[in-house]
Amino acid sequence: GDSVTQMEGPVTLSEEAFLTINCTYTATGYPSLFWYVQYPGEGLQLLLKATKADDKGSNKGFEATYRKETTSFHLEKGSVQVSDSAVYFCALWARDSNYQLIWGAGTKLIIKP
Amino acid sequence: NAGVMQNPRHLVRRRGQEARLRCSPMKGHSHVYWYRQLPEEGLKFMVYLQKENIIDESGMPKERFSAEFPKEGPSILRIQQVVRGDSAAYFCASSADRDQPQHFGDGTRLSIL
16 A cells, blocks of 8 residues: 655754755555644644655745655755754655545654754 | 634543544535544544545544534544543544645644543
């Protein structure tokens, strides 16, 4: 079945460092890909999405490119802030998955001042 | 512009009691999804409903759990005779259609004593 694999956390960086959180997927069809962010004690917020190969999703300085050849959707940000500390989830959605969102396990990001 | 509203935010129950979790979707959304998040884990799909109909309940435990989304009022996730293992965060999401992005509530954190 469809699945999503994320790099394990926690990822600890200093402020203004470059961020990459890896995400790879397995899907039989042509999924849409998402990054959600969960701040402590809160629900999940859609951060960005991409619906087809080579699409780049971007929001709040974060971006991710849908790479079909490597089945990846890595999240990047050029200069992180303390306020970016949260858990980041990669997810896919495909008609073949009966419209369920399939989730990665989440990567906790800690940014130190 | 109210988002997805879940209540209560925190719910404490003793073993054997019933837990009722409520979810009001975003205005204009008729598709509701329930997910469970165990500590330090990602989200697991439970059930997908569209007004008065259960579309997919493949993630629901076979016993004690039920969900409904009546014509009027919020969607309800009911857990009967709760056990310690039911302690988790339960998230509701809604969408305008089955192929539209899901928007999440802040979750209900259920603790079983």
